[in-house]
Amino acid sequence: MSAYYGDDKPITAFATTPGKSALTLIRCSGKGAVDLASSVFSAPEKIKNASGNTLVHGWIVSANEKIDEVIISVFRAPKSYTGEDSLDISCHGGFAAGKAVMEALKLAGFREALPGEFTFRAFMNGKLDLSRAESVMELVSAKTETGRRHAVTRLSGALETEINEIKKMLVEVLSGAEIFLDYSEDEISADADEKEGKLPKQDIALETLARLKKLSISWQHERIYQEGFLAVIAGRPNAGKSSLFNLLLKEDRSIVTEIPGTTRDWIEAWVSVEGIPIRLVDTAGLRDSADPAEKAGVERSRKLLEDAELILYLIDGAEGVTAEDKAFVAEQRGKTRPLLVLWNKCDISTMPSDLLAANAISVSAKTGDGDAQLYAAIISAVQAQTAATDLQTAALGSQRQKNLVDVACTALEEALALAEREEPLDIIAPLLREAVNALGEITGEVSTADILEEMFSKFCVGK
Ligand SMILES: Nc1nc2c(ncn2[C@@H]2O[C@H](COP(=O)(O)OP(=O)(O)OP(=O)(O)O)[C@@H](O)[C@H]2O)c(=O)[nH]1
Ligand SMILES: [Mg+2]
Structure with missing residues (x-):
């Protein structure tokens, strides 16, 4: 498998186009994704202990600074689009909020996803042909x-x-x-x-x-x-x-x-x-x-x-x-x-x-x-x-x-x-x-x- 698409590291990407809108959706997936996301969340334990298909409300926090108030949907492997532990983070819309959340996630250790990488993982995990x-x-x-x-x-x-x-x-x-x-x-x-x-x-x-x-x-x-x-x-x-x-x-x-x-x-x-x-x-x-x-x-x-x-x-x-x-x-x-x-x-x-x-x-x-x-x-x-x-x-x-x-x-x-x-x-x-x-x-x-x-x-x- 290729060096890029082959791993199961935590990845993230915008699922919506940044611009003037009510919400921006950021997707995260991969092994350890939930724990990693908790490291930039106001109530880490809430995320860590969240069961699959649940919502958690709180703040994305980076270097003790509140970045944005968000709702996070938590999915647990194998019950997710990719078949891995995944999160959908709903941030405020516009250009700035989502971008700042994305920066915080990358600082925490998420890698930017490649084109189609979420669907690639879904395919590799037998979610779709x-x-x-x-x-x-x-x-x-x-x-x-x-x-x-x-x-x-x-x-x-x-x-x-x-x-x-x-x-x-x-x-x-x-x-x-x-x-x-x-x-x-x-x-x-x-x-x-x-x-x-x-x-x-x-x-x-x-x-x-x-x-x-x-x-x-x-x-x-x-x-x-x-x-x-x-x-x-x-x-x-x-x-x-x-x-x-x-x-x-x-x-x-x-x-x-x-x-x-x-x-x-x-x-x-x-x-x-x-x-x-x-x-x-x-x-x-x-x-x-x-x-x-x-x-x-x-x-x-x-x-x-x-x-x-x-x-x-x-x-x-x-x-x-x-x-x-x-x-x-x-x-x-x-x-x-x-x-x-x-x-x-x-x-x-x-x-x-x-x-x-x-x-x-x-x-x-x-x-x-x-x-x-x-x-x-x-x-x-x-x-x-x-x-x-x-x-x-x-x-x-x-x-x-x-x-x-x-x-x-x-x-x-x-x-x-x-x-x-x-x-x-x-x-x-x-x-x-x-x-x-x-x-x-x-x-x-x-x-x-x-x-x-x-x-x-x-x-x-x-x-
Ligand atoms: N009366 C009338 N005038 C029309 C009609 N269609 C276009 N015109 C007029 O004809 C002129 C030329 O229209 P355009 O759409 O620019 O023609 P064109 O074929 O794109 O022209 P070029 O880009 O120069 O090749 C304009 O003054 C239009 O308003 C029509 O159905 N009826
Ligand atoms: Mg013309």
């Missing part, structure tokens, strides 16, 4: 209500259960194959399915494969709740891109003026469209410009368009369709990325019928007219690119899990293909074992120090 540890991080970063619900489903163990069930079936297939390895060819020739181009437990293997594939596909959809769906607003200068950006954000974030070439650098913000987190980007108007800043802005716009998962292309209704608009739309239509053509400024103009026929949407970024059609079009563009996941069923929660499910799928498919070609079981069995191990890595049953460190270091401090 890796898939649920990942969902903790997912939950604290959820940007929309739907994202929260998906994270909670995984936190409750839906994915862990599914993975364990699939793994159990795979182990059955594997042991079915391994039994034959112990016998000679002659002994098994009479009843082995293998002779017919099948694995000994072919039906179970096929069902496992189908369930793994379903999980793998679920990531297309789940990914969006974590990374967002990148929608880029583009169009000629003055088309109303920044106005549309502000309308969708419901906030005056991007500067709007009547002068073409206002937006230079791109601006990004998250918006929730019916629970789908959209990373919305406002860009510089596309045109050739001699101005170096505007030119650089246009180049950045073009780069962003390459990465976009959806383009909202605005036509300036006050100007009408220009040759540049036609060229852009023609160029993009040849690509697989979805494109929504929007006729803007419909409050002072009427969309021509040929655009209507081409499924363009008539909107006014100024008055909000047509926004319902626009939202509906954005939602169907997202849905068209993802396989809808039924929330009742298990779905993947990280790219790491997706990679491992794919490893298992590939190994299993290969095992089935080898069986079909009537290859011997001793070359098939290792593939089945590989699939079982990949699933064990998802839950953390099979893990190595570097995998764990890589994963937990992405967590926030205090989690």
Whole structure:
């Protein structure tokens, strides 16, 4: 285990973001944490003798000075989040009180926790599996209500259960194959399915494969709740891109003026469209410009368009369709990325019928007219690119899990293909074992120090 994450020394971290608020929560955990905390508490014996899941009221004291009046929740191993002796110290909010308490704790001997160290310890102490540890991080970063619900489903163990069930079936297939390895060819020739181009437990293997594939596909959809769906607003200068950006954000974030070439650098913000987190980007108007800043802005716009998962292309209704608009739309239509053509400024103009026929949407970024059609079009563009996941069923929660499910799928498919070609079981069995191990890595049953460190270091401090 790594030198950092491996110990059980007393650690501490802020569980809340310091700032103007009623309370600040500081978390402590580790061997001897309760005794150590008592050394900076006004009534040490009260803490020392406190049983698990109780509250103690008093003062944090350092060098005979009262630092802050606090309430301390005491948890005793193994009944705590980490599985160790732990304390949650509720201090007064704001910047100063929590900071001073933290200093006192560090002086007493607590070490500052590393990112994700509390959850790491919870995992090491068998409190949650890796898939649920990942969902903790997912939950604290959820940007929309739907994202929260998906994270909670995984936190409750839906994915862990599914993975364990699939793994159990795979182990059955594997042991079915391994039994034959112990016998000679002659002994098994009479009843082995293998002779017919099948694995000994072919039906179970096929069902496992189908369930793994379903999980793998679920990531297309789940990914969006974590990374967002990148929608880029583009169009000629003055088309109303920044106005549309502000309308969708419901906030005056991007500067709007009547002068073409206002937006230079791109601006990004998250918006929730019916629970789908959209990373919305406002860009510089596309045109050739001699101005170096505007030119650089246009180049950045073009780069962003390459990465976009959806383009909202605005036509300036006050100007009408220009040759540049036609060229852009023609160029993009040849690509697989979805494109929504929007006729803007419909409050002072009427969309021509040929655009209507081409499924363009008539909107006014100024008055909000047509926004319902626009939202509906954005939602169907997202849905068209993802396989809808039924929330009742298990779905993947990280790219790491997706990679491992794919490893298992590939190994299993290969095992089935080898069986079909009537290859011997001793070359098939290792593939089945590989699939079982990949699933064990998802839950953390099979893990190595570097995998764990890589994963937990992405967590926030205090989690
Ligand atoms: N009447 C009307 N005016 C609009 C509408 N949308 C934008 N405008 C006006 O058009 C002008 C340009 O709007 P912006 O949102 O700055 O346009 P932009 O595409 O971001 O422009 P650049 O950043 O320069 O590329 C401003 O004067 C807006 O008030 C609309 O729907 N109706
Ligand atoms: Mg702009």
